[in-house]
Amino acid sequence: MTERDWRIFREDFNIQYKGSNNSLPMRNWEEGNFPREIMKAIEKAGYKKPSPIQMAAIPLGLAQRDVIGVAETGSGKTAAFVIPMLTYIMRQPPLTEVTYADGPYAVVLAPTRELAQQIEEETAKLAEFTPYKTVSIVGGQSIEEQGTKLRKGCEIVIATPYRLIDCLERSYAVLNQCNYIVLDEADRMIDLGFEPQVLGVMEAMPSTNLRPENEEDEKHDRKAIYRTTYMFSATMPMAVERLARKYLRRPIVVNIGNAGRATDNVSQRVVVCKENEKANRLEQELDLVDEKRAIVFVNTKRQCDNVYGKLDTLGYRCAVLHGGKSQEQRETSIKGFRDDTYNILIATDVAGRGIDVPDVALVINYDMPNTIEAYTHRIGRTGRAGKKGTALTFLTLSDTDVFFDLKKLLEDSKAPVPPEASTPRTHML
């Protein structure tokens, strides 16, 4: 293809690069030249063709370039970093009883337990035909058991930052030969105050393989191993850019679509109402959705239990997901929502990020979140993998702080803006 053809190809898939990049997008899986074990897993997963973020980011990971990936929710970011990660590991000497002691070859950090476990499932799916072991290191489970699993050795660790730092400090984990790190939902990890722990993990990795500051000093030996850092998220605030400047070497920014914009597959509706009208409206909406899957987001654990109590009494098949529940209760809720034991999940923002349950038809913001980023991630739980979805938000006079950002996002998405939500804040007060 000519340069003009490539430009048209990038425009068709809304792929934008920033940084000195000489890798071309991967138009189909065959162009990735992956080991056959990985191709077999991709075929078994039913991934007919790569999604745009995979087309752009996978070739960069294969070339061991540092990548900042910014894409809409539900666009396939997980496979976009897992596939090059597995290919990188397959290029390393197989680990043995002895060399396992130097730790894993790769680490993936995620902000929440649920997202870490979902990444572990996607990794297990894609690594099915390889001999590689993955250990999940998240809170809410016994750290001693996790230490035992780590001592047995693994190629990949998927972790939440706080628990991994705890394991490093107790010498349950070492990262002496880890040259591949992924920071998924990086903005959320910073929001949650995990920056010190993320820095601690980066510092525990060998610095000998950092790509040189200037390109001329790069080794021109194709077999050279450089540390690869992948940073992914659907929004990219300043704090994350600062982290990238500190730890990534001449990263290539891959932007698919307009970062932070709600996906086009989600039709958004906003209803302005009073707090005491929400329960009735919720019932009306759930009756319309019939037995399809719906997620109802609320802002507090108390509200979560309150809405659950109302719906359970009315006979709805519903479950709750919030930080006040035990890890076992949270896993039961997610598992039951996946296997259709429940078709309604009532959740706080712990489920808002990165949770991927197929065929969620409706997301209801029973409470409007406090930030527009949280709104974007919540509604991204529907309209995934190219399917359509609906998001309905109840807005009250106590949400005026976010009216302006919401109105702008709705206008950008060409979604209807209720007249009450478009009046200036002073008037509302």
Ligand SMILES: Nc1ncnc2c1ncn2[C@@H]1O[C@H](COP(=O)(O)OP(=O)(O)OP(=O)(O)O)[C@@H](O)[C@H]1O
């Ligand atoms: N190439 C593909 N073809 C079809 N389906 C895919 C492909 N890649 C990933 N998927 C599926 O799409 C869904 C969304 O993938 P994933 O969870 O990685 O999205 P994401 O961009 O990480 O979303 P989030 O921002 O919520 O983390 C998953 O069910 C995954 O199995």
